[in-house]
Amino acid sequence: xxxxxxxxxxxxxxxxxxxxxxxxxxxxxxxxxxxxxxxxxxxxxxxxxxxxxxxxxxxxxxxxxxxxxxxxxxxxxxxxxxxxxxxxxxxxxxxxxxxxxxxxxxxxxxxxxxxxxxxxxxxxxxxxxxxxxxxxxxxxxxxxxxxxxxxxxxxxxxxxxxxxxxxxxxxxxxxxxxxxxxxxxxxxxxxxxxxxxxxxxxxxxxxxxxxxxxxxxxxxxxxxxxxxxxxxxxxxxxxxxxxxxxxxxxxxxxxxxxxxxxxxxxxxxxxxxxxxxxxxxxxxxxxxxxxxxxxxxxxxxxxxxxxxxxxxxxxxxxxxxxxxxxxxxxxxxxxxxxxxxxxxxxxxxxxxxxxxxxxxxxxxxxxxxxxxxxxxxxxxxxxxxxxxxxxxxxxxxxxxxxxxxx
Amino acid sequence: xxxxxxxxxxxxxxxxxxxxxxxxxxxxxxxxxxxxxxxxxxxxxxxxxxxxxxxxxxxxxxxxxxxxxxxxxxxxxxxxxxxxxxxxxxxxxxxxxxxxxxxxxxxxxxxxxxxxxxxxxxxxxxxxxxxxxxxxxxxxxxxxxxxxxxxxxxxxxxxxxxxxxxxxxxxxxxxxxxxxxxxxxxxxxxxxxxxxxxxxxxxxxxxxxxxxxxxxxxxxxxx
Numbered sequence: 001x002x003x004x005x006x007x008x009x010x011x012x013x014x015x016x017x018x019x020x021x022x023x024x025x026x027x028x029x030x031x032x033x034x035x036x037x038x039x040x041x042x043x044x045x046x047x048x049x050x051x052x053x054x055x056x057x058x059x060x061x062x063x064x065x066x067x068x069x070x071x072x073x074x075x076x077x078x079x080x081x082x083x084x085x086x087x088x089x090x091x092x093x094x095x096x097x098x099x100x101x102x103x104x105x106x107x108x109x110x111x112x113x114x115x116x117x118x119x120x121x122x123x124x125x126x127x128x129x130x131x132x133x134x135x136x137x138x139x140x141x142x143x144x145x146x147x148x149x150x151x152x153x154x155x156x157x158x159x160x161x162x163x164x165x166x167x168x169x170x171x172x173x174x175x176x177x178x179x180x181x182x183x184x185x186x187x188x189x190x191x192x193x194x195x196x197x198x199x200x201x202x203x204x205x206x207x208x209x210x211x212x213x214x215x216x217x218x219x220x221x222x223x224x225x226x227x228x229x230x231x232x233x234x235x236x237x238x239x240x241x242x243x244x245x246x247x248x249x250x251x252x253x254x255x256x257x258x259x260x261x262x263x264x265x266x267x268x269x270x271x272x273x274x275x276x277x278x279x280x281x282x283x284x285x286x287x288x289x290x291x292x293x294x295x296x297x298x299x300x301x302x303x304x305x306x307x308x309x310x311x312x313x314x315x316x317x318x319x320x321x322x323x324x325x326x327x328x329x330x331x332x333x334x335x336x337x338x339x340x341x342x343x344x345x346x347x348x349x350x351x352x353x354x355x356x357x358x359x360x361x362x363x364x365x366x367x368x369x370x371x372x373x374x375x376x377x378x379x380x381x382x383x384x385x386x387x388x389x390x391x392x393x394x395x396x397x398x399x400x401x402x403x404x405x406x
Numbered sequence: 407x408x409x410x411x412x413x414x415x416x417x418x419x420x421x422x423x424x425x426x427x428x429x430x431x432x433x434x435x436x437x438x439x440x441x442x443x444x445x446x447x448x449x450x451x452x453x454x455x456x457x458x459x460x461x462x463x464x465x466x467x468x469x470x471x472x473x474x475x476x477x478x479x480x481x482x483x484x485x486x487x488x489x490x491x492x493x494x495x496x497x498x499x500x501x502x503x504x505x506x507x508x509x510x511x512x513x514x515x516x517x518x519x520x521x522x523x524x525x526x527x528x529x530x531x532x533x534x535x536x537x538x539x540x541x542x543x544x545x546x547x548x549x550x551x552x553x554x555x556x557x558x559x560x561x562x563x564x565x566x567x568x569x570x571x572x573x574x575x576x577x578x579x580x581x582x583x584x585x586x587x588x589x590x591x592x593x594x595x596x597x598x599x600x601x602x603x604x605x606x607x608x609x610x611x612x613x614x615x616x617x618x619x620x621x622x623x624x625x626x627x628x629x
Contacts (some may be wrong), residue, residue: 001505001512001525013504026476075528251463318461319561320489320515322482 003325007333010309022340024297025383027347028290028374030352035283036374037353041365057081059253060261064234078102078232081220086314087236090256091289094249099123100233101213103224106195107212113180114215115194117223117233120169169219173202177213183193194218194228243290291382298337298386302330306394317399334387335380342379346372407473408457408568408601414448414467416453416624427453428464429624435569435617438599441593442606442615448455449621451605452573457553458603459492459571460484471568492560493570493600495591497577499554507533507557514561532560536590550581557589569601570594576611588614 011018060068061077066075066201102117169175174194176186186192188199199218207213224230240249244358253262306313313326332334350367416428427450435441443451456462458469471491477483493514494500501510511529523598525564533542535555548556555575562570572591576584588611595602606612620627 001509001515006513009504009509163628311500312502313501316513317485318459318488318494318500320492322485400456 003328004332005242007329007336010335011336014305018337021298021301021337022344024301025337025341025379026344026348027292028294028297028382029342029379030349032283032286032290032378033346033349033371034352034356035286035309036371037350037365037368038281038357038361038363039283040368041357042361042364045361045363056264057240057253058263059236059238059257060263061234062259062261064261076103076234078229078234079260081233082223083233083260086125086235086256087238087253090252091309092249092252092256095238097239099237099239100220101235101237102220102227102229102233103235104223105208105225106196108184108192111183113183114211115124115223115226116215116217117220118169118217119220122285123217169202171219171222172197172199174199174216174218175203175205176201176216177205179205179213180216197222197226200288234271291378294379294382295386298383299390300332302334302390303393304327304385305333306330306397309394309396313394313397314399317397323395326397328388329382330394331390334383338383339376340382341374341383344374346375349375407434408437408471410470411458412468412470414457414464414469416450417459417465426456431467431624431626431628433619435601435603437568437601439601439615441601441603441619442612443603443608443619444606444612445621445627446502450484450574450624451621453624454621455571455603455605455617460487460496463526477595490565491568492563493567494529495555495558495570495572496564496573497574499551499558499563499578501557502555503546506543506545507553507560508551509539509626510546510557511564514564520561526550533557535563536560536597550583551579552586555579555583555587556590557559557592559587559594563589563594563595563598563600564593569603572602572604572606574605574607576608582606584611584627 059079063077081100084098087095087098101121101123104115105112106115161374175185181187181201184192184226186201186204188201188204191198192201193199194216199216205212205217220233225230249264250264254260314325316329350371353365356366357363397400411434412429412432414431415426417423418427420470426591431454440544443454445451453462457464469478471487476490489568502513504514508526508529511533512525515525515529530539531540533539534557537551538556538560541549541553544553546557548557548618549557555578559570559575570591576587579587591602592614594600604611604615612618
C-alpha cells in the first residue's frame with residue numbers, strides 16, 4: 001500500500017478531524033478571497049470615478065507656476081510641442097492621455113476672454129465631463145449606424161458627422177464655455193472674430209464650474225498660427241494611471257523633460273493613491289493574520305493528529321517505514337487539506353463577495369478566477385508550513401511506541 | 407549463523423541513577439532455529455528483542471547479521487533492515503484500526519522490499535494461509551483476538567522475512583487460542599524455515615523453542 005492511499009484511508013477514518021482541519025483553512029482563505037474580490041472591483045470602480053475627474057499631472061515650462069497657468073498670463077512662458085512626442089516615444093507605462101495646450105488672453109470686441117488651443121481628441125479624452133455631456137454625439141454604435149430606429153428615437157439624426165466634427169475641430173471651428181457664450185451672446189453655429197479671423201461655434205460646452213467655462217477652445221495649430229507662436233505650448237495635461245504615479249511616473253517624466261516643471265494635481269492623485277493604498281493595506285493585514293492563524297491552526301491540528309497516532313506511527317516505523325516516509329505521510333495530508341481548504345475558501349469567499357459586495361461597498365462583484373490559483377497556493381503553503389514541525393516531531397517517534405512498556 | 411550479538415549493553419538514564427536493562431549479552435542465532443526468551447518482568451526480555459530487531463539502539467556492543475556488522479546508529483540502514491528482514495508479532499497485535507485485514511497485511515509490503523506489482527494477491531494468499539480467506543475485508547474491531555493475531559502474523563510473513571520477532575504473541579489470548587497461535591508459529595518455523603525469536607512468560611510456549619534463553623536482571627542466566 002502506498003503512502004497516498006494510507007493518507008486517504010486515515011483522513012476518511014477521522015472525518016470530524018478532517019472537517020475541522022479543512023474548516024480552519026477554508027475560513028482563512030474565504031476571508032482573504034472575500035476582501036480581495038470586493039477590493040479589486042472597488043479599486044476598479046474608484047479608478048473609473050477618479051478618471052472622471054480628468055487629468056492628474058501637469059507639465060509646465062520651468063519658469064511657470066500653476067497659478068500662472070490658470071491665470072493664462074499673456075506673457076506666460078512656453079515650451080516646444082515636441083515634448084508631447086518625446087513622452088509618447090519614451091513608452092513610459094501609465095500615461096493614459098496627453099493633452100497639450102496653448103493659452104492666452106485675447107480681446108473679442110470689448111471683452112477679454114481666454115483662448116486655448118487644444119488637440120481636440122486628446123482634450124476630449126481628458127475631459128470626461130465633456131464626453132458625458134454629449135458633445136461627442138452618440139456612442140460608437142450610433143456613429144457607425146446613425147439611422148437605426150433606436151438611435152433615431154433618441155434623437156441621433158446624423159451623429160456620425162457630429163462626432164467627426166468634434167473629434168477633428170477644423171481650422172476655424174471652436175468650442176466655447178458657457179460663461180463666455182453668455183458674455184459674448186454666442187450660440188451653436190454663431191460666427192465671431194478672434195484677432196481678425198472668423199471662427200464658428202461648433203458647440204457650447206456644458207457648465208463645469210471650472211476655468212473651462214471662461215474659455216474658448218480652438219485647434220492648437222490655429223491658435224499657434226493666430227498668436228504667432230509656432231509649435232509652442234504652455235502646458236501639457238497628462239492623465240496618468242494612479243498606480244504608475246505612486247510607482248514613480250513623475251520622476252520618469254522629469255528624466256525625459258528636465259527643463260520643465262512637473263506637478264500632480266494633488267487632490268486627485270492623493271485621493272487615488274490613498275484609496276488604493278488603504279485597500280492594499282487592509283488586504284495585507286488580513287493576509288498576515290490569516291497566515292499566522294491558519295498556520296498555527298493547521299500546525300495544532302496536525303500535532304494533535306500525530307499525538308493521537310503515536311501508536312500507529314510506531315507500527316509503521318516498526319514494519320520498516322523510514323522517517324522520510326512518515327514526513328511524506330503528514331505533508332501529503334497537509335497538501336490535501338490545503339487543496340480542499342483553498343477551493344472551498346475560494347468558493348465561499350467569492351460567494352460572500354458577490355452577495356455582500358453590493359451591500360457593503362455599493363459595487364457589483366464578480367468571481368476573480370485568478371484568486372483561485374492564489375487561494376490554492378496560499379492554502380497549500382499555510383498548510384505545509386504549519387505541518388513541518390509536527391511532521392518532523394512525528395519522524396522522531398520510536399518504532400517501539402506501539403509496544404508494551406519496557 | 408544468521409545473527410550474532412556481541413557484548414550488548416543497554417543503560418537507561420534515570421533521575422535516580424542509571425538503570426542497566428541489558429548487561430554484556432552475547433549469543434548467536436542459527437538460521438531456522440526457534441528461540442524462546444523468558445525471564446521475570448523487568449529482566450530485559452523486550453529490550454533484548456527490540457535491540458535484535460533494530461528498534462532500539464544499544465548503549466554498547468555489536469550485532470552481526472549474516473556476518474555483516476549492522477550500523478546501529480544509521481536510521482536508514484536500520485529501517486531497511488527492518489523492512490527487508492524482520493517480521494514482528496506483538497502481544498497487542500499492532501494493527502491499524504482503520505485498515506482492513508488485507509490492508510494491514512499490505513503495509514508490511516510498503517517499504518523498499520515491495521517490488522512486486524501483485525501485492526494484493528500476495529497479501530490475500532498469506533491471509534488464506536492463515537485461514538482468514540473469509541475475513542480479508544474485516545477491520546480489526548470485527549475480528550476475534552486470535553484472528554487479529556493471525557493478521558499480524560500474516561503481515562510479518564508477507565515480506566518473507568529472515569526471522570520473526572514475537573513479543574508475547576499469546577499474552578492476550580485464551581488457552582485455546584494460545585495453542586493455536588503457537589502451533590502456527592511452529593509450523594512457519596518448520597515448513598518455511600523462518601527463524602523465530604519469541605519472548606514469552608508462558609512455560610508452555612517457552613518449551614517450544616529449540617534454543618532457550620532465560621534472562622535475569624539484564625543478564626543471560628541460562629542458555
